[in-house]
Amino acid sequence: MGRIGLKFESLRARNEKALIVYLTAGDPSLDATKKLILGLENSGVDILEIGVPFSDPTADGPVIQAASQRALKTGTTLHGVLNLVADIRRVSEIPIVLFGYFNPIFAYGVDQFAKTAKQAGVDGVLVVDLPPEEASELRIHTDAAGLDFIALVAPTTGKGRLKTILKSATGFLYYISITGVTGTAAPKAADIAREVGNIRKLTGMPIAVGFGISTAAQAQEIGGIADGIVIGSAVVKLIDENRDSDDLKEIVCEYINKIKKSLG
């Protein structure tokens, strides 16, 4: 079992929920991302999702789009992100998922990517535009390298399709809480409870819920339903608003602390 699986196991044993935080790598700079990550781990983040910026993020709302653009302007590349992970691994055992789109990985070379990512200390990959139908060209390599391939389930995913997704999902299941792109609506707890309940009937795999969670109250409510919650756009927005502040890390950590406490 990898770091992701072990993390969920130990959380389950303590009856705790996973706090998963997304950051766009390279916004405002790769160096700042590294400092933020190390601070976040101390604030109680359980799993990190590091966003690899892409020029055309069609599943992302305005906040992450803008962050991706800024990160690309500062010259962030997949190569640079993998170096960042290797750097973090020297001092931290926090589980790391790379979150992004297929083209940068395809351009890097799927085989080379899987090897380098594993070597750097990446634990899982989540590729938004790589549904099970197209995933094999990457999974041949990431499975062989022992990387988890995190699958997405959407509110529109039907039961038949869910079964297909579950057959090959590893690590944890990412349930998209809204029918929409990232950070553009508030999730409805009742709907999520019903859908997550339906998924649970079919799998014992940990389920994390994300896309749209931004407040401590939402975190608490959804944390009561799922095994973990993902905070993305809210953190990215906070980073952008305080990009020039000397207290950037403290501000972000304070916010994450609040979320963590509400998760219980």
Place this chain on the structure above:
Amino acid sequence: MNNLPDPYGHFDIFGGRYAAETLMPALLELEVAYGKAKKDKSFAKEFDWYRREYAGRPTPLYFARRMTKALGGAKIYLKREDLNHTGSHKINNTLGQALLARRMGKKKVIAETGAGQHGVATATVAALFGMECKIFMGEEDIRRQEPNVFRMKILGAEVVPVKSGTATLKDAMNEAMRYWVGSVRDTFYIIGTTAGPHPYPVMVRNFQSVIGLEIKKQIHKTEGRNPDMLVACVGGGSNAMGTFYAFRNEKKVAMLGVEAAGLGMNTKEHSASISGGKVGVLHGNKTYLLQDEHGQVRDAYSIAAGLDYPGVGPEHSYFAKTGRATYVTVTDKEAIEAFSFLSKQEGIIPALESSHAIAYAMKIAPAMKKNKIIVICLSGRGDKDAQTIIETM
């Protein structure tokens, strides 16, 4: 070539369905609905009726006598897609997709547009079938294709300005896809070209294939044989694929797709995905793509808004790789000269997109024998480009 794409939408290594999970069920639903409609004779009959009675098909295959004489080589025929209702070939596809949307019970449609021709053709069918319509269009394109923006509004569509990136076609498609992720349960996305995730490339190809089928019939009537060469401009590639497809198995018919070289192929300011790109994944399919070494998609450029796109339909990539079609380029400057040439020689003002095809034919026709036949797809009319042309003068 006849068995493609495979059931997952692959043309060899190209195509596929690289889409967000939220959209996957809708794409699968669309595939099933389209498969059923394709087999249903009443759908074909209905589609045919609208094409004839509403869009004005068949369009003429016009022998360009003065142009042929001026160039002094091969005989040149123009497939007059500009004479379709709404002024371009785009209506062939939007009628098909809107009829399908109606069958699926969808009352809202969305579309992306570059030159505005697809936007106008979508707004038109939305009005015709009483559907709510949103068109996503880059701000730069809104500026340079103003007449089409007015037309869409007159037709009752909402034009949503897109500010991201270079504010052109790629960005409009990004935004349309994002909007679709949030509205997929009741909204039909009418993609305007042979790109996007499966089943769009094959569906749009089939809806546009009427162009080539008519050419074949018409040229056999006037010349008693197939043409020697087909020439069409390629942005996403719908008019070119529509022109080529009926001839794909006729090995003696050469197919030339003309990409936009913009300011020149030695600059970064062009839109020639096949001639100047490499394989990648964008907007749901794998295809030739303008991108940097890190897999970030480059901004395309062309004076013709409808060609200003960094990707190309996956079947064109397949035709290029297998050599079934040849892809060449024409610069802004050459396209403008062709625009002026055709206007003065034949009294036909071509769209700047179609002017790329005219320009390439002008290059090669003089060296060809007089008994050779070239058919150029004149995909749209050029009234919309008056502003752009004035700015270049």
